Every structure is written in C-alpha cells, then in structure tokens.
Amino acid sequence: MEIALQAGHASGRIIACAFVKGGRLSDVSVKTILRKAKEKSFAAGCDRNRIVLIAPLMEIAAFYEYALAGMREIRAELGLV
Secondary structure: HHHHHHHHHHHHHHHHHHHHOOOOOHHOHHHHHHHOOOOOOOOOOHHHHHHEEEEEEEEOHHHHHHHHHHHHHHHHHHHHO
16 A cells, blocks of 8 residues: 555656657656656655655665556557656
C-alpha cells in the first residue's frame, strides 16, 4: 500500500524527465531519474520526502524501474512518446 501511495510523486518526476528529453519517455532511464533527483529544483512539486519512504520496502532504483516500465505501457495515454 505504501508503494502505491508514493507512485504519484515518482510518476511526476518521471514525466518531468520525459519533458526534458523532448517528451520521449523512451529516452528516460533510471539513471536519468536518479541523477535529476539530486537537483532540488527539478520537479519541485514532487515530494522527495514521500519518495524516500520507499527505501525500507525496496531500493529506490528498483522502484523507479517498476514505475518507468508501467508508464511506458501507457505512454500514448500520457501523451508521451
């Protein structure tokens, strides 16, 4: 349940990364997301403290991998390439 509650914040960060890549979700990697996560001004509306709550349950990189895979399945519905 906790993982599902944090998915919105993670998806916001992933979408922001896609916009930086010209709207191409296919060009976003977990490495990109983690690198951008270090920038406090990037995707400032995404609550970093909420995403960090995932750490006791699973590795943050794995969480982003699952989130990214799920978003790629619905990228057309999200208006991303």
